[in-house]
Amino acid sequence: MTPPQALWFELMQFYIREAWLLDERRFTEWLALFTDDVLYFMPRRKNVRRRELEREVTSLGDLALIEDDRTYLEMRVARLETGRAWAEDPPSRTRHLVGNLVVDPLESGEVRAKTAFLVYRSHLETDQQLLSGCREDVLRQVDGSWKVAKRTVILDANVLLDKNLSVFL
Numbered sequence: 329m330t331p332p333q334a335l336w337f338e339l340m341q342f343y344i345r346e347a348w349l350l351d352e353r354r355f356t357e358w359l360a361l362f363t364d365d366v367l368y369f370m371p372r373r374k375n376v377r378r379r380e381l382e383r384e385v386t387s388l389g390d391l392a393l394i395e396d397d398r399t400y401l402e403m404r405v406a407r408l409e410t411g412r413a414w415a416e417d418p419p420s421r422t423r424h425l426v427g428n429l430v431v432d433p434l435e436s437g438e439v440r441a442k443t444a445f446l447v448y449r450s451h452l453e454t455d456q457q458l459l460s461g462c463r464e465d466v467l468r469q470v471d472g473s474w475k476v477a478k479r480t481v482i483l484d485a486n487v488l489l490d491k492n493l494s495v496f497l
Contacts, residue, residue: 332431332433336431338474339431339439339467339474340429342474343426343441346424346426347425347426350422350424350495350496353408355405356409358496359402359405361475362398362475362476362477362479363398363476363477364398365397365398365477366398366401366477367397367477367478367479368395368396368479368481369388369478369480370392370395370482370483370497371387371392371482372385372390372393372486373482373484373485374386374486375486385482393483408494413494415492416494418451418452420449420451420494421450422447422449422450423447423448424445424497425445425446425448426443426444427443428442428462429443430443434466437469438467438468438477439466439467440464440465440467441464441465441467442462442463442464443465444460444461444462445459445460445462446458447460447495449495457490459497460484460485461482461484462481463480463497464480465477465479465480481497
């Protein structure tokens with residue numbers, strides 16, 4: 329059993345490496361960080377009254393911004409790499425900052441990890457976007473390496489004012 333501090337450090341390194349892969353546009357290598365049965369989910373966020381906070385974030389199966397399995401992630405990566413993704417030609421420049429890692433080992437041997445993120449995106453001369461939020465992941469060891477089995481991305485904003493959401497978070 330890995331001591332809690334060692335597990336935290338190991339997973340923090342995992343998330344830092346993931347951020348660099350995304351910022352360097354090494355999407356195929358980034359995709360290798362996910363399991364074959366991955367679910368990549370980005371629910372919508374709504375403004376609700378305090379007494380209805382359980383409805384603030386849509387649930388799985390409800391209308392979402394993204395609800396991708398491995399096949400859809402592979403298609404998105406392949407499309408970016410063709411050079412025919414018009415919204416990403418020329419490609420965006422991004423900076424992914426990840427922190428506030430909280431690690432919770434599960435009885436199954438998997439790990440629940442929660443991180444906060446800040447992603448800066450610059451595109452063309454004047455398009456800039458700042459996305460912030462949190463990610464709730466379930467990580468699993470596969471052949472001695474950590475992989476994301478489930479990712480839920482919760483944005484702080486409920487309205488995205490940018491032209492597209494073509495970057496990975």
